[in-house]
Each structure stands twice: as C-alpha cells, then as structure tokens.
Amino acid sequence: MTALEINDLHVSVDADGEEREILKGVSLTIRSGETHAIMGPNGSGKSTLAYAIAGHPKYTITAGSITLDGEDVLEMSVDERARAGLFLAMQYPVEVPGVSMSNFLRTSATAVRGEAPKLRLWLKEMRSAMSDLSVDPSFAERNVNEGFSGGERKRAEILQLELLKPKIAVLDETDSGLDVDALRVVSDGINRVRDTGETGVMLITHFTRILRYVQPEFVHIFLDGRIIAEGGPELADQIEAEGYEQFTREPV
Secondary structure, three states: OOEEEEEEEEEEEEEOOEEEEEEEEEEEEEEOOOEEEEEOOOOOOHHHHHHHHHOOOOEEEEEEEEEEOOEEHHHOOHHHHHHHOEEEEOOOOOOEEEEEHHHHHHHHHHHHHOOOOOHHHHHHHHHHHHHHOOOOHHHHHOEEOOOOOHHHHHHHHHHHHHHHOOOEEEEEOOOOOOOHHHHHHHHHHHHHHHOOOOOEEEEEEOOOHHHHOOOOOEEEEEEOOEEEEEEOHHHHHHHHHHOOHHHOOOOO
C-alpha cells in the first residue's frame, strides 16, 4: 500500500522580498484507495500544500518532511516526483502552444512508465479514456490547453490522471468553473482512478458540491496554514450548513 506522509510541514513564500510563512505545521497521511478532502477559505494554505508536494520553486520548505513510501520527496526534483508516482492537477492549467495533446500525453506516459507505450495499444487506451470523459476525438490533435474552455482544461487534467495512473493524485480545485454536467463527468473520472485501489486522492476544494460525487473518507479543514479540524464526510456537511465562520468564532 502506498503512503504519502506529511509531517509538521512549514512552508514560506517570498512576498515583496520578505519570507512569509504560509503553512505552519501541517501533518497528514494519504494512502492508496483513500480520498481526503482539503477544505478551507481562500488564503488558508490549501494550494500551497499542493505546490509544496509537487516541488514548485516558489515555495520554500523551512521545516518538516514529506515522504512517499518512505522515500524523501523533498530530495527529489519535480520530474523525479512525477516518476515516483505524484500527480498534480493544477487549479489554472497553462497553455502549451505547439504541443498537441496526443504528443504531450504519450511523452508524459513514456517518462512515467520508463518506456514508450506501443502506439497501437496507446491509441486504444487514449481513445477509451477520452470517450469515458465525453471528449471529442479531435481533442487529441489540439495544442495543450490552447483555446480550451475551463471545462475542457479540467477534463484534460483528468485525462492525464486516468492515463498516468499515479500513486497519489493532488487535485487543486478541479471543480472550479465546471457546470453540473462537466462536474459529473470529471467526478466519474476521479472515481474510476480512485476505485482501482491503487491511487490515493487529495481533493482540494472550497465547496461541498463535488463531494456529492466524489465521496471522501476523510475531511481536513485548513485555516491560517494549519489543519484546525478533521473528520469524516459529516464534517463537509457541517461546512455546508454553517460555513467556515464556525471555526473562527470566539467560544462563548
């Protein structure tokens, strides 16, 4: 069983020439087959956690550790983290002009798997995944995210997820900007990967609507760079009913 273990993680970012601490001691373990929802208001540190795991150079780890199956993630380069089985679906996927989705996906699969998938089998695999996500076949020949709608960009991220089959998937606000139909399609893709039992999912979101389709076993509430509450799906229901203000009110 795969395990991503985050222990007492402190992360800072350069803000106008000064280091500002964003994460202030986060500890969390995600195992294969589990879904963990990371919730909290804007600016609470959720995306910072995602980028720290992925190895974004803007974020400085000042204390704590991240390990994947006992291996030190913080000693790995970004590409080494991907090959080790970490995957990040970005909140705002970037355009890559001049690179087709089909070439990008096959090159990514080659890097992660260690060898190029046989072309005939790859085309079958890619077309099947695209069909599951209700993606038109012409999608494969378009440049990566160039001219894509918000919903198409998010489907492209989940297409990568389904084809790369990572050990741990970090999904940063995958539900952002999706209409109801697209949300269901994207959620079904996440569930297909999670239900294999081989991938653990960290699902970062502000809202509970995606949790109706991708049901987490664990919910963690972030506030001011810390996890301030943890529980099961009932905690998300509590957020839906009372919002995040309940955690900031002074006790009576």
